Amino acid sequence: xxxxxxxxxxxxxxxxxxxxxxxxxxxxxxxQKELQHMMYGFGDEQNPLPETVALVEDIxxxxxxxxxxxxxxxxxxxxxxxxxxxxxxxxxxxxxxNRCRELLAMxxxxxxxxxxxDVDEKELVD
Amino acid sequence: xxxxxxxFEAAIEEEQEESPPESPVGGGGGGGGxxxxxxxxxxxxxxxxxxxxxxxxxxxxxxxTSVAVAEARNKDDDEEEEEENMEVELTKYPxxxxxxxMAKMQTILSQFTEDQMSRYESFRRSALQRPQMKKLLIGVTxxxxxxxxxxxxVCGIAxxxxxxxxxxxxxxxxxxxxxxxxxxxxxxxxxxxxxxEGKVPKRSVPRLFR
Numbered sequence: 001x002x003x004x005x006x007x008x009x010x011x012x013x014x015x016x017x018x019x020x021x022x023x024x025x026x027x028x029x030x031x032q033k034e035l036q037h038m039m040y041g042f043g044d045e046q047n048p049l050p051e052t053v054a055l056v057e058d059i060x061x062x063x064x065x066x067x068x069x070x071x072x073x074x075x076x077x078x079x080x081x082x083x084x085x086x087x088x089x090x091x092x093x094x095x096x097x098n099r100c101r102e103l104l105a106m107x108x109x110x111x112x113x114x115x116x117x118d119v120d121e122k123e124l125v126d
Numbered sequence: 127x128x129x130x131x132x133x134f135e136a137a138i139e140e141e142q143e144e145s146p147p148e149s150p151v152g153g154g155g156g157g158g159g160x161x162x163x164x165x166x167x168x169x170x171x172x173x174x175x176x177x178x179x180x181x182x183x184x185x186x187x188x189x190x191t192s193v194a195v196a197e198a199r200n201k202d203d204d205e206e207e208e209e210e211n212m213e214v215e216l217t218k219y220p221x222x223x224x225x226x227x228m229a230k231m232q233t234i235l236s237q238f239t240e241d242q243m244s245r246y247e248s249f250r251r252s253a254l255q256r257p258q259m260k261k262l263l264i265g266v267t268x269x270x271x272x273x274x275x276x277x278x279x280v281c282g283i284a285x286x287x288x289x290x291x292x293x294x295x296x297x298x299x300x301x302x303x304x305x306x307x308x309x310x311x312x313x314x315x316x317x318x319x320x321x322x323e324g325k326v327p328k329r330s331v332p333r334l335f336r
Contacts, residue, residue: 030258038285041249042292045307055310056291059317060254060284061262066327067283068266081267083275086283093325096286103282104275 031057254281290325291316 035057039048070089075081083104090096238246256277263272263280294316295308304312320326 030262031254034252034254035288037248037252038254038288039292039308041245041247041252042289043245043296043308044292047307049307049309051310052308052313055313056288059291059313060288063287063326064259064262064280064284065266066329068263068280069329070327072267081269081276083273083279086276086279089327090283096283099282099286100279103278107275107278 027054029054029057030061035060252285254284256281259284287325290320294319 032053035053036048039053039056040046044052067086067089071085072081074088075085087097087100090100235243235246259281260272260277263277264270291313292308295312298312298315298319299305299308317326321328
């Protein structure tokens with residue numbers, strides 16, 4: 001089983017026994033550091049086992065990949081891939097859906113705030 | 127995509143206890159259905175975005191908190207100062223527009239032990255990095271342009287998914303009466319259970335070459 005570099009992360013292979021199959025190759029991890037903190041926050045130990053983190057990363061990458069593929073299928077009907085496609089996919093999962101709505105609302109607010117800030121700055125300069 | 131060039135977030139990176147320019151309104155109170163299982167308190171989160179030095183959004187999924195919170199005891203701590211600092215940061219951001227929820231959060235947070243507080247802090251602050259996620263999404267979709275909202279949403283969804291994985295793994299460990307760090311076998315069992323629950327998107331075409 002060969003490990004492909006995770007640039008096209010969709011095709012990155014996963015080894016079932018959470019270790020590398022060949023000693024020379026290095027697994028390119030995308031989210032390792034953050035995942036450690038995240039897992040601690042959710043209930044794991046302060047320092048989660050590296051093989052556990054690697055497995056969780058693989059699972060998350062696969063999850064995002066599959067989710068995105070499905071969203072693309074939905075989005076292809078209307079032309080482009082939109083955020084709403086993702087929201088449609090998680091419509092049954094209320095916690096996630098509400099969280100996403102919250103995130104989008106927050107982002108919108110931040111955008112407004114930044115715009116206001118820039119405008120104020122310009123006025124100050126003038 | 128670089129995380130923050132804008133003045134707010136850059137300023138907050140320097141001083142983490144800076145107050146936000148305006149207090150954002152929360153997206154709504156706990157919408158999660160399974161919010162109060164096992165005595166867990168709902169944690170709402172808004173405008174944590176400003177606070178984060180690294181990536182945005184964080185954690186607070188509406189219905190999920192760390193296991194440490196579930197075991198909350200009414201212990202007063204000597205680490206009041208530390209808690210106070212944390213509280214100062216967190217009180218600046220209303221957990222929701224609902225003052226009752228805020229008050230509830232305050233009472234809970236004030237009674238955290240140091241351990242719980244550190245775990246909660248990790249919970250709130252950790253996030254998947256946006257540039258990496260953007261890379262992943264571009265690789266998967268094949269298109270060159272991925273909008274910020276999409277990256278943010280996918281990061282949020284993925285974080286909650288990690289939460290589900292870890293929490294289910296802890297449940298599995300409790301059933302097997304094991305303790306210590308989570309091992310891959312627990313994660314695999316947890317993943318299998320999530321698949322059965324339908325929380326994992328199923329591939330219409332089976333994955334052929336790994």
